[in-house]
Every structure is written in C-alpha cells, then in structure tokens.
Amino acid sequence: MSFQLTHLRLAVTQFKACYDFYKDVLGFTPQGRDDSGPYVEFVAGESIILALFDRGMLAQVVHTTQQPACAAAQDSLVLCFEVPDVDAYAARVAAAGITLVNPPLDIAPWSLRVAHFRDPDGNLIEINRNL
DSSP states (O other): OOOOOOOOOEEEOOOOHHIIIIIIISSEEEESOOOTTTTEEEEEEOOEEEEEHHHHHHHHHHHHHOOOOOOOOOOOOOEEEEEEOOHHHHHHHHTTTTOOOEEEEEEETTTTTEEEEEEEEEEEEEEEEOO
C-alpha cells in the first residue's frame, strides 16, 4: 500500500481572519471557495495544498463536539515555508501587523535562516531558506 500526502488541513476557530491572513499576508491563492467558510483550500507552493476547516464543523464531522476546543500545550504543529528572502518576507509579515515570534536569524546547526510568527488562530509558522 502506498500513501501520498495531499493536503495540510488546519482546524481553525477564526476562519475569516485566517482566510485573510493566508490570502493577504502570505499571498496564497484561494481555490474556488469564498471567505465565509467552513472550508477553503489554498495553493501554497508548486505541489502543496493548505486547507482551512472551521474547527466547529470539523468537530461535528468527527463527533468530538463534547470535547474541549483546545488545551494549553506546547506547539504540536509548525508550518514551514521556504522563501527566497527571509528578511524581506518577515518585513512584509510585520508590516501587515503580525508579531514575529523570532525575527530573522541564522541557525547554523540546521543550515537555515529562519523567522517565526503565528497566524490569527495561533498556528506557528516558520519561513526559511538554506544558508
């Protein structure tokens, strides 16, 4: 049996704010659906689909509406995107009013220049390029 990853799907509570963030701040192209939800797919690279799914709707689908919506925890997911210029992209994100968790910095053991920030739902995002 073989598997192929087709999507990264984020369950979000602030659908419209996340839609605007991925479309307007990161510049991803939405595919087919509008910003009202409960689901949208974005082209996030040559072969990557990033989807947003309203967390409440997802809970209905998988029968977890009786569970807490989230729990205090360390990050369990990081979306990583390679960009041609980490500094320029981080400046674009900051200019859009997004707080950088880490400003651009070199992490020599990883051989990467990185910056980190969060989407409106708190998902951690890393932009990077090879050193």
